[in-house]
Amino acid sequence: MWLRNEAGRRGVPLAPSFRRWIGAIPALRRRAAAVNILIVDARAGRRYNRDFRGRDYATNVLSFPYQCLPGERSTLLGDLVICAPVVAREAREQGKAPRDHYAHLTIHGVLHLLGHDHQHDAQAQRMERLETRILAQLGIADPYADH
Numbered sequence: 289m290w291l292r293n294e295a296g297r298r299g300v301p302l303a304p305s306f307r308r309w310i311g312a313i314p315a316l317r318r319r320a321a322a323v324n325i326l327i328v329d330a331r332a333g334r335r336y337n338r339d340f341r342g343r344d345y346a347t348n349v350l351s352f353p354y355q356c357l358p359g360e361r362s363t364l365l366g367d368l369v370i371c372a373p374v375v376a377r378e379a380r381e382q383g384k385a386p387r388d389h390y391a392h393l394t395i396h397g398v399l400h401l402l403g404h405d406h407q408h409d410a411q412a413q414r415m416e417r418l419e420t421r422i423l424a425q426l427g428i429a430d431p432y433a434d435h
Contacts, residue, residue: 293327295372333371351400365401
């Protein structure tokens with residue numbers, strides 16, 4: 289795992305936490321896998337969301353799956369861009385510990401890199417159940433319980 293924090297240290301977990309959260313994902317327990325994580329401020333978060341998704345606002349996490357070239361072998365799953373101010377704001381609004389929200393969004397983002405999606409209700413329910421199980425193993429409450 290590669291981690292770069294461009295948003296400042298305040299409230300952002302350190303690399304061992306991100307490694308622990310990613311390592312709790314069942315599909316990655318027996319598989320060598322790498323994830324790049326970039327922590328950004330609101331301005332950069334807005335730019336990434338606008339440039340890659342056409343949405344002109346900062347969002348909590350963006351996932352960019354890595355596409356291997358033909359014949360290439362790589363353990364890289366892809367990149368996550370996490371917007372620190374959005375994570376902090378959402379945690380406050382939802383009454384969650386910021387660290388728990390970072391864990392949830394990291395797991396959510398990596399599940400996207402693994403091909404999970406939530407475009408349809410059935411997909412969303414499967415993904416939410418998986419996230420909830422992984423977080424429970426980490427001692428983190430169901431992030432969807434109050435929603």
